[in-house]
Amino acid sequence: MADNPIEKQHQHEREQERERLRAEEEKDLEVESHRGARPLEGYAGGHTTWTGAQDDKAAARVHAGDADASWEASERQARLEPEPRGADEDED
Numbered sequence: 001m002a003d004n005p006i007e008k009q010h011q012h013e014r015e016q017e018r019e020r021l022r023a024e025e026e027k028d029l030e031v032e033s034h035r036g037a038r039p040l041e042g043y044a045g046g047h048t049t050w051t052g053a054q055d056d057k058a059a060a061r062v063h064a065g066d067a068d069a070s071w072e073a074s075e076r077q078a079r080l081e082p083e084p085r086g087a088d089e090d091e092d
Contacts, residue, residue: 076083 073083
């Protein structure tokens with residue numbers, strides 16, 4: 001079946017992909033085996049993982065600039081620019 005060099009290469013690539021997927025599944029299972037707070041899943045228009053004690057006003061205030069910051073970071077990355085230094089780094 002795998003006498004053809006191209007077929008051997010394709011088979012090797014498929015095996016590598018299966019191994020990568022197995023490793024990702026292992027990571028997922030490890031994370032899911034622990035209960036606790038989950039990180040935000042990125043910017044979305046729907047509700048996030050805020051608890052009942054955190055009202056929508058607080059969420060809107062804390063995450064008001066997330067979309068713009070994410071867009072700017074994506075633009076910098078696309079231009080291969082370094083990340084800007086934080087305010088606490090400038091004090092050194």
